[in-house]
Amino acid sequence: MKAMGFYKTGGPEVLQAVDVPDPMPGSSEITIRVDYTSINNLDVLMRSGGTKINFNLPHIPGSDISGRIELAGSEVKDFGVGERVVVNPVYGCGNCRQCKTGNEVICREWKVPGMHIWGSYGEVVKIPAATVIRPPKAFSPEELGCMPLCLSVSWRALHTVANAKEGEAVAIRGASGNAGIFAVLLAKAMGLKVIALTRSPQKKEKLLKIGADHVIDSEDEGRAASKEVLELTGGEGVDIVVDPLGSTLDDSIAMLKPKGRVVVFGTTAGTESTISIKNFYWKSASIFGVHNANKKELAEALEFAERKGIKPIIASKMKIKEAEQAHRLFSQSSQFGKILMKHEW
Numbered sequence: 001m002k003a004m005g006f007y008k009t010g011g012p013e014v015l016q017a018v019d020v021p022d023p024m025p026g027s028s029e030i031t032i033r034v035d036y037t038s039i040n041n042l043d044v045l046m047r048s049g050g051t052k053i054n055f056n057l058p059h060i061p062g063s064d065i066s067g068r069i070e071l072a073g074s075e076v077k078d079f080g081v082g083e084r085v086v087v088n089p090v091y092g093c094g095n096c097r098q099c100k101t102g103n104e105v106i107c108r109e110w111k112v113p114g115m116h117i118w119g120s121y122g123e124v125v126k127i128p129a130a131t132v133i134r135p136p137k138a139f140s141p142e143e144l145g146c147m148p149l150c151l152s153v154s155w156r157a158l159h160t161v162a163n164a165k166e167g168e169a170v171a172i173r174g175a176s177g178n179a180g181i182f183a184v185l186l187a188k189a190m191g192l193k194v195i196a197l198t199r200s201p202q203k204k205e206k207l208l209k210i211g212a213d214h215v216i217d218s219e220d221e222g223r224a225a226s227k228e229v230l231e232l233t234g235g236e237g238v239d240i241v242v243d244p245l246g247s248t249l250d251d252s253i254a255m256l257k258p259k260g261r262v263v264v265f266g267t268t269a270g271t272e273s274t275i276s277i278k279n280f281y282w283k284s285a286s287i288f289g290v291h292n293a294n295k296k297e298l299a300e301a302l303e304f305a306e307r308k309g310i311k312p313i314i315a316s317k318m319k320i321k322e323a324e325q326a327h328r329l330f331s332q333s334s335q336f337g338k339i340l341m342k343h344e345w
C-alpha cells in the first residue's frame, strides 16, 4: 500500500511517500481502507520525535480514521466487509479488568494508531475490531475524518470527568486549537457559560461565532490569564477549566471557584508546572488528567453532536500526498479548524 510516512524524525520535509506491504488482519482484527484523515498535534509530535516513545521506522502517523472495512478476521462477527466505520483513537489489551469494563483508556497496554502502530496516513490500517463503531448518519465521511480524537477527548474532559452541569461556567484554554474548538462547541451545547482563551486575536470573532460567550485573546503561558477571567466573572472564577496547555496549571487553578475542577489533557505549552498547594487545597479544587477517551465516549460524543447539530470546523481540504505542505500549514497555526486530508494519490 501507499502511505505518507517517515524514515527519520524531523521537520515536515521528512514526510514522504512510502510503499509498504498491505497489513493483514489477525483473527479478531479488521483492516480499513482509509478515505479521510486529519492532522492532530500528535502527528506533529510523532514526526518531530517529541513523544519519547519507541517505534519502528518507517513510521506512518495518523490517528483520525474514516473509512470502510476491507478485510475482517475469522472471529469478527459484529461488522462486515464494506461497512463504513469510525475508529476510536485508543484501544487496550482487551483482556484486563479495565478493558472488560469499557475503560480501555487506562489499560496498562493502551495503544493509539499513528503512535504505537501504523496510522491513517496509510491507505489501509489494521486495528482490533473492538475499537470501531458505526457512525451516526448525520456525518459525512469527510466530517468523520476530523472528529474522533479531538471530539472524544473534549467530551471525556467536560462530560465524564468534569461532570459539567448546565449553567456552570467553563474557561477553555487553547480554545482556537483543534481540541479547543470542539470543547467550545460541546460546552455551548451543554448549556455552559463559555470563556474562550486564545493567543490569536484574529480568531476572536470566530470563537464568538461558534458559541463562546466571552473571548480573552491575550492568552500567553507567561501571563496570568486568571486575572482577566476573575475580572470577567466579578471575582468569582469559573467552575471548570479545560486545559490542553499543561504548563499553565497553576494559573488554571487560580481562575477556579471553590470546589472547581481543572481537566488537563495536553502539554502543548510545556510539560512542567509549579503549583501553589495553598491555592489548590483552600479551594477544595480537583485536578484531573485525560489523555484519550473510551470507545463508549466517542459513541456518546458523536450521538450528542448529532442531536445538537454540532459539526466539525474544517479549515482546509488537502490530499494525503500533500502531507508535508499540510504539516507546514498546521505549524503556522493560522487556520481555524481541522486540516482534512483525503486519500488521493
Ligand SMILES: [Zn+2]
Binding pocket: 092, 093, 094, 095, 096, 097, 098, 099, 100, 104, 107, 108, 109
Ligand atoms: Zn487492557
